[in-house]
Amino acid sequence: MYKITISQKGQIVIPLEIRKNYGLKKGxxxxxxxxxxxxxxxxLPRHPLLKLRGKYKSSNPADKLTTALIKERTAERSRERR
Structure with a gap:
């Protein structure tokens, strides 16, 4: 059994051992x-998509969606001007 204290704002701290046992993290x-x-x-169960956060980050900035879209738009403009 753990003993905890309620703060002036009504907050409590869940002991580290319990947080580890249940895999509780910030948020x-x-x-x-x-x-x-x-x-x-x-x-409460975590949203399944949150598990994917940061999993598919590219280390190459050229692979970013914004860069790809800019390249695509530039190519489109070139084709339209012909």
Missing amino acids: DQLAVEDSNGVIILRP
Whole structure:
């Protein structure tokens, strides 16, 4: 059992061991339930797309979508002028 204190703003700190056990990270959300005088904190599932964040970053700036679109538009203008 852990003992925690509620701050003046109503905030609590979840002990590190519990955060590690449940894989809780900054930005994760918890459901708070009141059940017969017991406060229950339950982790909410993360959005599946958040797992992909940063996974497909390219180290080559030329591969970025903006650069590709600019090249495509430039080529289109060249073809239209002919």
